[in-house]
Amino acid sequence: MSLTLRRPTSTAPRTAGARRGKVERQWPLALALLAPAMVVVFGVVLYPMGRTLVLSLVDATSALQTEFTFSGLSNYTALLSNSEFWATVWRTAVFTVFSTAVELVVGLLLAQFLNQRIRGQWFFRSLVVLAWALPTIVSANMWRWILHPEYGALNGLLMHLGLLDSYKDWIGGPTQALFVVALVDAWKTTPLVAILLLASMQTIGDDVYEAAAMDGAGAVRRFLSITIPMLKPAIAVVLVLRTIEAFKVFDIIYIMTRGGPDSGTTTIAFYTYLQAFSNQEFSLGSAAAYLTVLFIFVLSLVYLRMLRTDSGGTA
Amino acid sequence: MRPSRFYRPAMYLCGALLAVVVLGPFALLLLASVSPQAGLLGKPPDLWPDSPTLDRYAAIFTQAAGGVAGDFRVALVNSLVVAGCSVAVSLVTGVLGAYAFARLRFPGRRLVLFVFMLTYMMPPLALVVPMYMTGAALGLLDTRTSLVVVYCSFTTPFVLWLLSGYFRALPAELEEAARIDGCGRVGALVRVVLPVARPGLISAGLLAFLMAWDEFFYSLIFTSSPASKTVPVALAEFTGRYSLDFGLMAAGGLLAAVPPVLIALIFQKHITRGLAAGAVK
Numbered sequence: 001m002s003l004t005l006r007r008p009t010s011t012a013p014r015t016a017g018a019r020r021g022k023v024e025r026q027w028p029l030a031l032a033l034l035a036p037a038m039v040v041v042f043g044v045v046l047y048p049m050g051r052t053l054v055l056s057l058v059d060a061t062s063a064l065q066t067e068f069t070f071s072g073l074s075n076y077t078a079l080l081s082n083s084e085f086w087a088t089v090w091r092t093a094v095f096t097v098f099s100t101a102v103e104l105v106v107g108l109l110l111a112q113f114l115n116q117r118i119r120g121q122w123f124f125r126s127l128v129v130l131a132w133a134l135p136t137i138v139s140a141n142m143w144r145w146i147l148h149p150e151y152g153a154l155n156g157l158l159m160h161l162g163l164l165d166s167y168k169d170w171i172g173g174p175t176q177a178l179f180v181v182a183l184v185d186a187w188k189t190t191p192l193v194a195i196l197l198l199a200s201m202q203t204i205g206d207d208v209y210e211a212a213a214m215d216g217a218g219a220v221r222r223f224l225s226i227t228i229p230m231l232k233p234a235i236a237v238v239l240v241l242r243t244i245e246a247f248k249v250f251d252i253i254y255i256m257t258r259g260g261p262d263s264g265t266t267t268i269a270f271y272t273y274l275q276a277f278s279n280q281e282f283s284l285g286s287a288a289a290y291l292t293v294l295f296i297f298v299l300s301l302v303y304l305r306m307l308r309t310d311s312g313g314t315a
Numbered sequence: 316m317r318p319s320r321f322y323r324p325a326m327y328l329c330g331a332l333l334a335v336v337v338l339g340p341f342a343l344l345l346l347a348s349v350s351p352q353a354g355l356l357g358k359p360p361d362l363w364p365d366s367p368t369l370d371r372y373a374a375i376f377t378q379a380a381g382g383v384a385g386d387f388r389v390a391l392v393n394s395l396v397v398a399g400c401s402v403a404v405s406l407v408t409g410v411l412g413a414y415a416f417a418r419l420r421f422p423g424r425r426l427v428l429f430v431f432m433l434t435y436m437m438p439p440l441a442l443v444v445p446m447y448m449t450g451a452a453l454g455l456l457d458t459r460t461s462l463v464v465v466y467c468s469f470t471t472p473f474v475l476w477l478l479s480g481y482f483r484a485l486p487a488e489l490e491e492a493a494r495i496d497g498c499g500r501v502g503a504l505v506r507v508v509l510p511v512a513r514p515g516l517i518s519a520g521l522l523a524f525l526m527a528w529d530e531f532f533y534s535l536i537f538t539s540s541p542a543s544k545t546v547p548v549a550l551a552e553f554t555g556r557y558s559l560d561f562g563l564m565a566a567g568g569l570l571a572a573v574p575p576v577l578i579a580l581i582f583q584k585h586i587t588r589g590l591a592a593g594a595v596k
């Protein structure tokens with residue numbers, strides 16, 4: 001991979017400049033080049049970031065309010081002492097762990113399969129890319145219809161085949177719905193995980209496997225003692241990225257269950273949405289959003305740290 | 316390594332399983348899109364219609380705006396315009412910024428890069444209320460412009476991140492030669508770096524397009540009339556609280572899937588490389 005090229009090239013201009021005996025003043029040019037991107041991104045994002053933080057520290061009854069009385073961390077303590085909020089956190093954790101586990105296990109097996117040299121492999125890889133490319137809302141709508149208790153295709157098919165004698169409500173119970181929604185998320189996202197792991201798998205040389213096979217290691221043994229350890233950095237990256245995404249999951253839940261039944265699929269992002277847009281509790285919603293930000297911030301630091309050690313270690 | 320005689324059958328069994336899991340739901344969706352409404356609402360639904368109908372597709376393409384199907388066509392156009400403009404803006408701004416990060420040294424370089432990544436990781440829910448208020452104050456709510464502005468705020472950091480890694484991996488000697496020949500930094504970027512970086516530009520542009528095409532949350536909050544609604548929001552309304560038109564949902568969903576699926580299949584190499592580089596670099 002190209003990772004090893006990074007360090008040599010970045011030091012090249014420095015030595016060249018030193019040789020010429022003057023340090024090039026690059027910041028005016030850098031500023032000019034970066035200005036458009038900074039306007040487009042910071043101009044749009046920084047004010048809302050700050051404003052939401054302020055909203056979370058006051059007691060706003062309307063989002064339009066301009067005069068506030070600061071209420072300190074009371075919105076945060078109100079959330080953290082609320083059992084409903086903790087139930088939401090718990091559901092988010094269950095959703096995250098379950099969907100990420102399915103995506104990782106199936107994604108690993110799928111990547112291993114896609115890495116085989118068999119005829120027609122282009123077709124199987126295209127299938128995975130196809131499932132990845134399907135827009136999230138299309139996928140969520142499709143599964144909502146397939147699993148629909150009255151008009152769904154799954155009930156219909158199972159009845160036709162005689163495997164079911166009465167219609168089932170697949171997302172009828174709160175716990176059941178959470179797991180089904182997590183599975184639908186996994187159907188949509190496992191292809192991405194497989195694509196990422198496959199890219200990393202393809203950097204492992206054949207000679208390692210051949211040597212192990214020579215020593216009598218079977219296919220399962222080779223997978224467990226070579227592939228998995230070599231993929232560790234990629235697996236770690238996938239885990240962190242998927243956890244961040246799971247904390248933001250909104251689309252699938254909005255389409256399939258609207259957080260129900262019985263709040264069973266109200267994860268943290270949907271809870272925040274309901275606070276702000278259904279209950280008009282802007283301050284509470286902002287505080288919930290910032291608790292998510294804090295969590296994602298910590299995970300992002302872990303992620304960036306992993307990338308840095310990763311680029312020194314592998315490739 | 317000599318594979319056992321079970322190897323090939325086992326592999327094709329896995330392949331068949333994969334095909335069923337991926338193509339099965341697709342096939343159901345395709346059948347639903349051509350089944351008459353009465354059959355779809357039957358118990359059990361009739362998914363092998365005697366007289367398949369293409370009426371829904373025809374309606375989407377020919378019905379006047381104002382009808383549900385006609386408005387979906389408007390939404391397709393809106394999504395194309397919004398995603399296209401977002402890609403154009405984020406490619407131009409992203410290329411310039413990525414080059415600065417890849418090749419220049421300046422104070423605060425790491426901090427600025429970090430803030431870009433931080434904004435990229437921000438959950439939309441932590442931004443949307445003030446954004447909505449600002450949009451209302453500027454009279455931008457319910458316009459495609461507002462969506463382009465917001466989408467660029469997350470497609471740009473992505474393009475920047477992907478391309479700065481890509482540029483760094485290109486040998487610096489290329490540009491140095493061009494600069495000795497009298498090109499400035501920007502001249503070298505445009506004439507030497509960009510042509511060499513074409514695969515990276517294609518990956519970044521296409522992935523940014525797919526992100527914008529897929530976006531649902533901001534569009535849900537910011538748009539209210541068919542004139543600015545994008546495809547995901549239009550699709551969500553087909554099976555919303557007040558309507559259960561599964562057939563139109565299926566036809567619309569398949570049409571909405573056409574651009575990203577075609578892009579992903581045609582540019583498979585660019586897409587998979589871009590995804591891997593975006594996550595691991």
